[in-house]
Amino acid sequence: EDQVTQSPEALRLQEGESSSLNCSYTVSGLRGLFWYRQDPGKGPEFLFTLYSAGEEKEKERLKATLTKKESFLHITAPKPEDSATYLCAVQARSNYQLIWGAGTKLIIKP
Amino acid sequence: EAGVAQSPRYKIIEKRQSVAFWCNPISGHATLYWYQQILGQGPKLLIQFQNNGVVDDSQLPKDRFSAERLKGVDSTLKIQPAKLEDSAVYLCASSPSGGQGAHEQYFGPGTRLTVT
Numbered sequence: 001e002d003q004v005t006q007s008p009e010a011l012r013l014q015e016g017e018s019s020s021l022n023c024s025y026t027v028s029g030l031r032g033l034f035w036y037r038q039d040p041g042k043g044p045e046f047l048f049t050l051y052s053a054g055e056e057k058e059k060e061r062l063k064a065t066l067t068k069k070e071s072f073l074h075i076t077a078p079k080p081e082d083s084a085t086y087l088c089a090v091q092a093r094s095n096y097q098l099i100w101g102a103g104t105k106l107i108i109k110p
Numbered sequence: 111e112a113g114v115a116q117s118p119r120y121k122i123i124e125k126r127q128s129v130a131f132w133c134n135p136i137s138g139h140a141t142l143y144w145y146q147q148i149l150g151q152g153p154k155l156l157i158q159f160q161n162n163g164v165v166d167d168s169q170l171p172k173d174r175f176s177a178e179r180l181k182g183v184d185s186t187l188k189i190q191p192a193k194l195e196d197s198a199v200y201l202c203a204s205s206p207s208g209g210q211g212a213h214e215q216y217f218g219p220g221t222r223l224t225v226t
């Protein structure tokens with residue numbers, strides 16, 4: 001069964017304290033892995049798409065990496081405005097539907 | 111470029127009443143999705159349209175939920191009658207193409223439904 005698990009459920013960091021969020025997945029052939037950011041009261045905002053193991057993408061303080069079993073979202077020197085829930089989703093080759101994780105709630109304290 | 115528009119933003123109804131949500135996708139996007147998101151969970155796909163045809167509605171509770179996308183542009187999602195467990199945020203998303211590649215989806219702000 002295709003599945004996505006995100007950890008930790010919640011993460012509290014001090015401003016400037018770097019860390020990583022994890023997205024573990026099992027899927028029968030990966031078409032793509034997506035990272036989204038969701039602020040309270042808003043819809044998810046697209047961040048990255050990763051297609052194959054070894055691929056990396058960066059945007060400001062965020063860097064996403066992909067292996068055959070998991071993806072990491074690294075956040076470097078975070079600021080309070082990076083506080084949000086980060087969602088991971090995968091799309092299998094056999095099915096166009098996105099399979100979503102439950103998200104990691106990131107809180108950056110000033 | 112205008113984003114995905116949804117209305118209303120909030121709705122409170124009593125159980126057994128009906129409710130409808132509206133979505134206008136990004137111009138030119140062929141694929142439209144309706145999701146249900148319960149607090150603390152990822153979005154759950156209810157229905158996917160490619161132009162004005164249904165691609166996937168396997169998780170849509172068809173005894174009470176219905177959706178249409180006339181003319182392949184905007185869409186409405188209806189619940190009739192509503193149950194307490196329908197309380198959630200209903201998200202609409204669109205993407206340029208649904209089929210072959212892994213295409214990112216762009217989301218609207220959502221409609222928060224409370225059923226009392």
